[in-house]
Amino acid sequence: MPLPRFMDIEYCQTDDALFPTAIAWSLADGRMKTVVIAPDESWLPDGEELPDVDLFYLEEQGVPLIELAHELHQDLPDQTVYVDGLDPDEILVDKIFDAVGMDAPFEVAPVTDLLPQLDSDDIEERRRAILFEHGLEPQLPENGVYALLMLAREAHLTDR
Structure with a gap:
């Protein structure tokens, strides 16, 4: 059975804005990729302070959306990608691909x-327990993907 693919997206949300700031996803062999996302200008509200977001860091260190979209196309073509279901993941994925005029693969x-x-x-309780047992910060997307990979392992969906 092929290894399920997982994704987690960290994001900023205010009254006027909702956009992804970092993303992690798993590959067929269980490895993970994670990137900080350079925001699209259209995502940023005019003159509003964004809580807990360092825009300078995102703009300087973030991966341009076109590069991210190409990498996701390369890594996840025709896949079902599982998310924890706690966040607006589908909306965030659409924002990424809409910004570059592509469809999600x-x-x-x-x-x-x-x-x-x-x-x-039950899933959320076990996911949180995995994060706690391994001393992982829940807000980091790579830790969310790791917890989902461990859930799949516990369910005998993988031996990795």
Whole structure:
């Protein structure tokens, strides 16, 4: 059975803005990629302070959206990519690809579709426990992907 693919997106949300700031995803062999995202100008509200977001850092260190879109096309073509279902992941993916005029090469689905034997509360409880057991910060997208990979392993969907 091929290894399921997972994704987690960190984002900024205010009354006037919602945009991705970092993204992590898993590959077929279980490795992960993670990048900071350079925001599209259209995502930024005029004159509004953004809480907990260092725009200078995102603009200087972030990957340009076109590069991110190409990498996602290369890594996740025709895949179902599972997310924790806690965030507006599908909206955030659409924002990335809309900004560069491309369609997403993958379908986003909640991890509950992959683990139908567990309800969303059980999945979230176990996901948080994995993060705590490994001393991982939940707001980092690579840690979210790691926790989802561990959930898949516990469900015997992978031996990696």
